[in-house]
Amino acid sequence: MFALWSVNFLFLVSAEATNTLDMTSGSGESAPLSVEVCVKSSWTLEVRWTEHQNSTNSAQIYQVQIGRSENFNIVAQGNVSKEAGVRFVSWVWTSALPLQCADHSVRIRRIPGSWTDWTTHYGQQNISANRSRLFPTEEVLQEGSTVFFCCIPPDGARVTALHFSNTPYPLINISHRVRAIRVLRLNTTRMGVNLSCQDDLGNERRRVKLRHLVCFYKGSNERWVFLVPPEKPKNLSCETRNLKSIVCSWTPGRECNLSSVRRRRYTLHILNADGVIFPCDKKPSSCEFPVLPDLIFYNISVVVKNSLGEERESYAFNITHRVFPVLEDMAVIPGALHAEVYWTLDGNFTGLQLMCQISMEPINTTTEVQCVGVECVRNLRVRVQQLQPSSQYSTRGRCAVQHNSWSSWSTAYTFSTEPLVTLDVWRKLEENHHSRRIRVLWRTFSSSSHSTIEAYEVCVQQQDESRVCVNVTETQAEFTVRDGVCDVSVRALTHTGLSLPSSITVPVLNTDPTPKQKRIVGSADGFLLIWSELSSATCGYTLEWCMMGNLGPCDLQWRKVSANQTSLFLSANELRVGCRYTFNIYSCHSDGHLIHERHIGYLKEQSVYSVTVDDPHCKTVTVEGLRESQRYTLRLAACTKAGCGTESVCAVTTLPKYYMLVVKVVTPLLLLIGCCWCLWSYRNTVRGIVVDVFIFPKHHNMKMMELDDDVYKVSKEIGALEVEECESCDVEIMEQEVHMHFRSSIPTQIMRS
Template sequence: KHLTIPTTLVKAWSLTCSDSTGEKVHSMKFISFPPQKPRNITCATSDMKTVNCSWDSGRKRAPSDRNTQTYVLHIENSHQAPIKCKSSLCSFPAVPRLQEYRIRVVVKDQLGEEMEIYNFNISDRVLPVLAWDRVNPGVTDVSLSWSVQGNLTQTGLLCQAEILSDSTRELICKSVSGLCRTKLEHLHPSTRYSARARCSVSGRLWGGWTQPVVFSTDSLVTLDLWRRIQHLSNSNGRQVSLSWSPHIFGKASEVTIQSYNLSWSQDGQVSTELKDGGQNQAEVFVGSGRCDISVQAEPSTGFSLPATITIPPNGDTGIVPLKRRVGGNAAGEFYLSWNEQSSVTCGYTVEWCILGNTAPCTVQWKKAPEGNSTLFLPASHFTAGCRYTFNVYGCSENGHTLLEIQTGYSQELSHVQSPSLIKPVYITSSSVTLEWRYDEDDPVQPAFITGYLVTLQETGSDAQTGQAANLFNVSVGDPRQRSVTIEGLQQQQEYTCSVSALTKEGPGHPASITVRTRTNYLSHSVKILTPILLLLGCAILLWPQRKMLKNILKEVYTYPVGMNIKTPEFDSFLREMDQKLQAQKVEECMSCEIEILNNKPEMTKLKVPDLTDFLRCPDSQSSPPSRSCLPVETEYRPQVAMMVSDCPTQQQATDIRDRSCLSTMAEHHSEHHEVTLGQTSLEPSDLQQESCVIIYGYISKT
């Protein structure tokens, strides 16, 4: 009643007891716990001979625990004796021809007893144990084989072989010899791999993985084969130039190509040739028919795949290659593209070569798979300013067919060659015609020629000092046009002419020449001959009218016959007229007309402004001049003059019409005639008198 129960974990108690006499007795009591029921019992066999069972015994006992437990396994559906087991493991021989097992696991100690029952089918509890037999690696595959303990392969095992971190393959292994074999493919040449395997009888319970086995695939040598065909002129044969480049997968330093085996077959005949390992070219002469060519390398280690190519039959393929120009980007790279053809079944091949090299062209090529119509070529393959020709071939079962020809530069340069000017230059007084020679298709050119730039500039002492010289620029857009005429130049002027080829980057080196325009003698001749010809033409036209012109000139430039003007009388006449004109009313008058009317129906008009004619009586030739008939000097121009003259009765009547200039003359001379405004007339009675009045005048604009 004096025992205290501790609250902490206690493994043992030391007890001391004393009686009435005072004698003490010591005793050590260990703390333990009753047995626990086994949990998660499982049984399996690896060879169908021994069955191994395991379970979870539960709470672990301390090493100092003196409460010993015993484990016993009973096969209840057999007559076998109970089997003593360890705390969590037990093994027993398999009962012949027994598939279904019913086992009971019993655990006992001083504190009690527990048990658990487990049923299983031994065929479902097989865990095959594997052992590696052989690992045989190839170039792109590996062959694996292993053995299975217990002769389980006769029943048919499901196994798995796995390349670590790559792929897994399942296979059915049924073998009398007890070995399982498999082959893992699609590996990389000259690569290190690890493989492991496991098997299962029913597919539900898998045995453990084997220890990984490490291996390396063999190195691989492949050949990239291409050809160029040259037709022989003297026969139907062809010369095929073969080129190949080896590709070694793995460490190239470990692989040495010893030789190449070359073979070709045509019309059932097979020919072979051995080439040294350092060579990568060969020439083969074939006929006009189809020819199959194969080249295979012989490496020191590893394996080599043969490369084959077909030479198509000689003849027209019916396909006209498409030609076009291409250009690289700013980095000097090419992005090539072409039209995809449905007849192509095995991809495309693009070959290129530097044009214009004096040395033989080294052909380079690159292949594209079927369905791909683009190709990227890095700048490391190309040189700026070099022209490249790309031939695009399509592959089919009959060989390769040329589809497109593309020409271009990775980068164009501007320093192209200068043209060659043709001399002598055709020159006129106002134009210059330049002609030159140039090969715009020359592959040596560092760029495509897009045209020409022609310039003319005034030079020499003829150009005006202090002023900018005239400059003529003419661009020729057609690179095949090699002449140009520049007009509008000055005569006898010196010009410097330059011609340079144009590219996308600008003009190249110019070719220059200095010329002088000619003198325009024709213009001088025209200036001299034009008036002469005009006068000659007028003379020819007026020659039929020469008599009439002669009379007119006589009347204009000669005095009338028999007329004599006395200067004193004329001076008195002028003074008298001056006094009379002072009484005239000043009015503006633009012009006057004097009409002289005769008795006859005929009328004669005299224009007054030029007083070049002289008034005279008709019979003045026979009688001396009187006071009333006097000549008038042409240098004197009065506004109005009136003269009275004695004339015979048959003298002509005169009518003077002017409303603005002679409005007052009738008042001063009414004693001789009747004058009215607007019309002055002579009465018929006056015509019978022996005198007549002649009125003449001239009004000038002031």
């Protein structure tokens, strides 16, 4: 890794500083050398010199020396050869100590020959400053290398200590002011590293490297960048989603957040395609390139470079073995008990056989579908069954080429199934010789209270006839059909569409066998109905009865059970005591429902009266012991030695007992008379109580009406005639005594003469 510091304002040279000196040899030679010293970086010096025109035609060996500080301590020496005909010669030297820490001088001589004068590149140790300066700066440091750090103290101070990562290092004397340290195997940690310099004036200068490679000291513009040499890409693999482009990915190792100049650069080379190269600039861990026409087998190499070197990793694959299709545009059309899942695949899968899996949660089921070639690009669909209504599910999918590994699962898609509306359908038949009247009835059940039924669609299909459908809003419908087999189906229309149809088959006319009748007796809890099993009843049994029994109009009820059930309990809450119930038990077959048994009885056992008439010529009989106001069913049958014939049924209601009515009326009257007789001796007391309750209080003044004055005033108001104005001769008013038996008001008799 590298530590990068910003440019220090104390630099004396630019990116390339040049010192030039034209000198002759010390022996008086007539061919002088023109020497230049160029600074390439904080560690690198390039020495250039130009041979005299007269010496160009011959080969020459030169000796170069590097001297440090003002004492010209020799720190490097080397020989440089020049071929004949070459005039310009250069030599590059890399210093272990940053060039800013001390003066570095260069001299050259021909072998044999005398040295030129020293040509010096000056450091920053003699530049006045009020704080310590640390070097190198703005340079790249290779992790794991050995690095010298130096400190130049402010004027008048002396360096006393240098610490790297909080560890003190022994000081190396560079000059009378400059001190340095040598750090071996330079490394960084997650917590970072720091470099600090202390002097005898109590000043301390610190540079801090923070986490993740870039480090800086707050308040200064100096920073380091530690650069890691390129690492060989690991876990290199390639795949394609659509056979249009290929994506290769790898593990890059540690990476610095460096600028574009110093960062690692990746390129992908297809070795078996004339060395086609694709740059990998978008991501440091993957590279995408188009599929090459007619190329199935790929031999690739990923190359990574930076300023410290180069690494590469190779990989070979068959593209048909690295296809991992990805589901796109997934959509779901839910029903009540199923869901239609749709998706598309974008790619060129010609000649390949694909398989796709659709998973459904939380039921943890997986459904597979296959396609070949261009079929895989169109909209693909799978129907997922056995879902619960009004429930939430999530689905996702993945695909694979046959015999290849599966691709990754797609993003989950969440949806809710629709409410389930089911219908329980039954029928009531009224038959004659050539036609039948069918009354279709149904009950509705919904899995959601928010489901609203708008109408019902009822369809009737007779043999050799077209299907007839009608829409109704009630829960029953009537049809007239012929004597053949008839299929009836009913569907509910809701805001989400039509529900699943519920069907029933009406058998051929007059195919019902004579049912077996059975007399039953209920209990206080209800009826327990048990019937014989019928092996041909493949689709169960249906029980039918009227809610009010044999009384009044029939409110038809029914209950369906499975084929392996031969009993059913009906609660007394649904029945009435005293009603005679007839339960028709139908067996369900492929060609319709046929009567199987008929059970007759009362919820509570009632008395049965049996009267035998021995005289066959007798036409009347009296049945004794019946209760009043009670409905009875009379059954009359003629019997011979061979048995009794068909019964005639008649329902009658007994009359009430009138003497009981008289008793009910007279009894309260007698009680009232008895009470009056008992209270007669206390009549005065009772009368006083009555007077006190009903008479006006004594303190109220009551003014009696003055009849004469009031009548006179009224007669004036209505303009009544005076006596002398009447045409009659004599008017005589007579008062008659009022008798107690009169119930009318007091009569007035007017006699005219």
